[in-house]
């Protein structure tokens with residue numbers, strides 16, 4: 001109980017380690033920083049993919065980049081390509097290793113594994129108490145919290161997926177082009193296949209559903225059937241598996257003594273399920289403002305800024321999800337229309353939240369007017385249907 005930490009970060013996953021790695025830089029050496037992580041070791045447990053429109057701290061770890069991508073429905077396929085932007089993919093274990101290395105090279109940031117946190121509570125305006133599951137209590141001036149949010153209701157809208165990294169004995173994949181969404185219309189949700197081809201004989205193949213949490217797909221059966229078809233009956237092996245359930249509804253973190261990081265800090269984009277880039281950038285932004293505060297001697301009054309998505313983008317995402325939920329079987333057609341009518345640059349700008357007003361208008365014009373206008377109107381008058 002004796003030590004008063006300057007900063008405690010609860011949860012050392014993407015959000016927590018991103019901030020800790022930023023704070024491991026020598027300019028923060030006057031601070032004491034502690035990361036409390038529940039797991040006992042870091043292994044590859046996910047694959048982060050994103051639109052690599054600008055470089056970030058971990059760009060050098062990317063496993064593969066693609067400048068072409070496609071969406072398909074039945075026999076119809078729309079491909080897009082961009083010389084400027086790539087779709088990139090990074091294995092989580094490479095990120096964990098780099099962040100843990102940055103921490104271990106610093107004298108002022110510590111990482112404690114197997115340290116699940118049971119509770120975080122404001123003790124007084126200058127001090128927060130962190131109670132560990134093992135019973136100890138720690139004290140900190142500031143706490144950042146990256147623990148997952150509360151349990152979801154069965155009706156919660158989620159993006160859920162299972163992926164296999166498949167290795168084949170003959171050439172199956174085109175390593176130049178990502179299959180972003182190969183749709184299979186279904187009445188219970190939006191179902192699509194996502195294929196990241198790393199080489200002609202290795203790819204991450206994911207069955208993805210946007211649906212209420214209560215919908216339980218039979219991933220194993222789906223994947224066995226789909227991969228067998230891709231391989232045309234030839235032999236394959238599965239070298240890695242991942243599974244994720246991401247809430248797409250507004251995740252309002254409870255008001256607490258902490259600042260949220262990662263998904264707890266609302267960096268997950270509802271319309272896409274992407275969080276990597278915004279999480280890494282939020283951590284860099286926090287470190288930048290803290291550095292300025294330290295330099296100007298105002299660190300005691302430093303107000304860490306929570307991640308905030310632009311209101312227009314937030315609203316467009318909400319309308320988009322409303323439209324999908326109204327008719328799951330029509331939903332693939334909307335995406336197909338978008339990818340056939342919009343340019344690659346407009347699509348990427350929209351998906352990364354960097355779209356200008358002109359680009360947003362062009363995206364809106366690429367979508368069917370009636371369902372979107374009706375959903376927008378319902379939202380405007382506060383009647384979600």
Ligand SMILES: Cc1cc2nc3c(=O)[nH]c(=O)nc-3n(C[C@H](O)[C@H](O)[C@H](O)COP(=O)(O)OP(=O)(O)OC[C@H]3O[C@@H](n4cnc5c(N)ncnc54)[C@H](O)[C@@H]3O)c2cc1C
Nearest residue numbers: 011013014015038046048049116117244262263274275276
């Ligand atoms: C399988 C999978 C694939 C994904 N793919 C992509 C993708 O391709 N692109 C993309 O942009 N996003 C993707 N995401 C979404 C998002 O980027 C990740 O979920 C990301 O890891 C979120 O970061 P985070 O810090 O919020 O959570 P996490 O990285 O999960 O970190 C939370 C940490 O808190 C720890 N913890 C939990 N409880 C406690 C406790 N009580 N005390 C202390 N520590 C605790 C956990 O062990 C974990 O290390 C994916 C998610 C999953 C699950």
